[in-house]
Amino acid sequence: MKSKLQLLKDIAEFLNEETDRDTMIEGALKLLVDHSEFETGWLFFIDSDGNPELKAHYRLPPSLEKEGYHHLCEGKCWCVNKYNNRELERATNIFVCSRLEKARMAYPGENNNITHHATVPLLSGDESFGLLNVASPDTEQFAKDELDLLESVAFQIGSTLKRIELNAQEQENMIIRERQRLARDLHDSVNQMLFSIGITSHAAKNLKDREKLSDAFDSIENTSKHAMSEMKALIWQLKPIGLEEGIIDAIEKYAGLLGLELEVSVTGFYDVPDNVEIGLYRVMQEGLNNVRKHSGSNQAVISIVSKPDELLIGIKDEGIGFDQKEKSGYSYGLGNMKDRVKKLGGMLDIESKQGEGTSIKVSIPRGES
Template sequence: MDILRALKEMSKTLNEGTDVTSMLTPVLTKLLQVTGLSSGWIFLIDEKGSHTLVAEANLPEALTCAKGRLLKKGGCWCKRQFLNGELTSAVNMLECQRLELAVDQKLGDTKDLTHHATIPIHAGEQPIGILNVASPGKIHFKEDELNLLETIGYQIGTAIKRVQLYEQEATRACEYSQLSSFLQRLHTLTYESSDQLLINELIHAFHLTQEDIDLTSSIEHLSFLHTEQLSQELQSHLQEHLCLFKERQRLLELEELLTQQKEREKLAHDLHDSVNQLLFSLQLRLKGLSMRLSEPSMKDELRSVTDIVKEALKELKEVIQVRRSDGAELDLSKQILRYGHLVGIRVELSNDQKVTFSDEEQKEVYRIVQEAINNTKKHAGTEEVQIILHKNNQQRKVTIVDAGRGFDEEKELPVHTIGLKGIRLRAQKVKGVATLTTKKGIGTTWEVVFPREGGEQHESLNR
């Protein structure tokens, strides 16, 4: 076969190939035909020194038995020289160490192969692998043979590098497509979305498992385990976007808190300017009427009404104060006792185990208790509520009990639905679960269960 024509065919195959194995196998076969050699194999060797058999042609039984174990495992002289930087051009190897092992272990026919030529495969200055070729009884390769093999080795190296770059870009394009889809989903999540929900979205978008993510780290410092399918570039982008998302969550939460504060201040202002002034005006008019009356019984009645208005004014001021400050300056126990007194409900607190809550939990517990007290006042037909805190190694529990009339939750749901949903949602917001037990004639019990303490804690509900 004409060598130039064969070289042209090999060059065409190398230039058009997009997969290393499917590209190199026909090229290796064609090379053996051109040179008259019988067997050949190609290793790719990575930066860590691990080699991969990517092409083979007409190998003897001794090298292919046991699924090619001798070629796929272990080291040899040519690989050692390659890793030491001593293999810079095509050379004659005196003897093949792998063939020697095959003979020693009686693994099968070697087709009289004992020696091979070793040709380094380079992509520019970067060494990437080894080409070995051999023939029965051939123990020496001429200089022109080595030169031809070295030329083919350079072509193979250039083609492999091109395919690797193509594969890297294809992988990169796929990763950025996945990243784009993940970011679109990320922007639909609210500031109330939990970190676990965020991790679930991450796992779904990039086909990961829980074991691939270090769950001991915060989202801002999330690290990945056993994820060779994610490039360092992608991991870096993910960490940046997750940090930005958490910052966005904090800003949205702060915005809502500021909005709530403004609404509280507006409500307090409206109460002060309207109801407060009306009650104050009514108090003055009652005092004026009392001064003009002479009948003792009527004066006593007006004095009683005046006292009621005075007490209403006092309670309204308390409400305004709580609305303006949201009770931030008080500890939780004082907030609850004060609110119970304000609405006319006796509250008995019990926290013998010194159960503690974080700032965020404390706020939600107060709102949950507040809603439960309101429901007792409106619907239960009793003026007493008992609140008990418990804890064990796994959880903390807030129990709110009234001995009122109770209700049938299914039949009377429309009356209570907003308040009940509010309690459950507030519990979920801080990873808690609120359970209602009620029935007509047996009163109402809320059990709100929270996970074991974590983060900054405050002793709460201590009387």
Template structure:
């Protein structure tokens, strides 16, 4: 190469003009490499864009020898080499005159093909100020030395390339940021159209995948001692997300939930092996709700704007949760008022009439049973039926009152048992924050079980056990009364209440088991999963 000042200035001018023609990074690097070799009369060259070890991308090349270009240039796209190792160690600051090329040495050793006489190359770091972006390598057959002037020119060109890489990345970052926020507005608009919590996770996941094109999107919520996957979708990636993650497991999802801060992992996700990932917590006031999780195969899959957008999205999800929760509470208040009205109406009408009927039957029995002995048994039956109906009506009125769990499930069971005159002993280590559907189902099943004890067991005490697990919650209600035969012919009227309890459990994906024998008491055991039936995973 001839390096007269005017030729050097012309080279830098042409390179600068070439770099300014495009914002397509890889196209720009390919074009400028062609121009550089044309101006310097060098034979071949290639460029790596380098990230954190061991990640790099082979992005441009000109006239690679066959030994390095076979298999869609596989020798250049995999494995490490001396120049990359120096770059990662921080030793590659200035142009290095000649480096023996491990890739070329391997080509000779393993007979990959013709090297066209290229045995060494010069290596120049691509940088702009303190930022480093990659490596420029150039070579020619038989060339084992570059002069100081040649290296100075290559360094100047490399600085121009580094500056152009920085400019292009900033351009694309701003472009992506604008696109991300436009997409965020679309996702937020659809989130705020959602009116119930059971579909919110599906909307968030589906729309995030569609608008942001994140390869993997998952929505986890806390249920008991684990984070449960409420919804997930993938884009050309097999669904890798675990259905549940116990809190004691250490990964970016549980860490983000516990620390209540975003966690980003490059290519070393503990949730989905080999992918980059990002987890952002969703919090409503002081309540920890769950995690929005995204993942992808690119080590640089998530930009700063992706992180900003995910945090903004998580904020809107939290607000949507709060809004839907308030709407549900308003609905519950309306139901509360309606139950109060029904209870009041039943008390004022049917209950009073049954009470009057009971008094009339008792009075009639005392007045006429002596004179008309044939009426004694019918009057006794009438009195018994009126007492039974009155008791059942009072229980019905009690059930028509508000749901009854405002003070907690255990307190509600205790109060209802006291209302029936039944004593309760509890074996409960910890009462979790139940989802509303589970709490109401447990409460209604407990009511029916206590009703059965009051009516049939001939005892005035029960034992209630409540246990939670990763999968769900188990409640047992046991009495030590007279028990009964479970065969349909002998269970009689109890079968209706037992069927009702079983159907209530199965409605949300649970199960109910009854164990009873004459003289050995009765145990009702119900299991309800954290994820109610019908909610998407």
């Protein structure tokens, strides 16, 4: 059995790495029970209407597992009532639990001598998520140090639940921003090109000069090809990322869709986790979008330098550049890149002057990224 401090440290390290709610609560409950005096545990989430839902359990006695956890989840519950009335703030011994008593009576000899339990709310600031319950055989009440341990673990779980919730909200916000950006791109490019095709087609109806009519058809054809290329690039961004052949192959194909001549160089051994590679690919995509739209150049250079402690990405063009003190289409396009790099724990720097091109440098720490 681990010391209280060691157990809290191990649970904290586990929680810091988890991003999935269900995996997190199951793993934390298992760690708590496996390395403490507690023999079993179960956890309820309670919604805004006060309805509890069993979300995790570990080493339950058979009497509580019977009939689809009927006796654990059904009937009156002192803990839930106190929680819903906001009268439960700390870890507490429960001296009479009707649910445990009914399970014992329904299945004599199958409760593993568990007749009482302790409970603690899962809190984060003013927000509450549910209840964590623990029990042990032949134990009617737990000592203060055991309740303190339970309360500390509940606080850790509550804080992690809030973090995961905030991360999910931020991911949703990023998706919304991405959709808005694609909608703007669609409106600013393809929509205008289609409008141009419509105007040219309408005007061509009244042309009698064969040379002018031929010019109009050439204009329609070229604009249509440009619109098709633009649509392919936008659809590519919406499709699942195809990195099966590696990030270099994927970004070269994307550059081709944009009509850019791309030079790619790699220094060092490139090996990163999938989530980092996807993030870097999106950053490169955004960088190439900016080159095509704002640089006035059809050429770009991407460099990847892999070091033991960091990964360096460079995106450079020899285009018209821009004044960094002034807002421009190019500078607006950097917002998504900065957000993505920040998510990877990295930094983004930009150097640009009018008439001298633009250079974007990204650094991502290696290791646990």
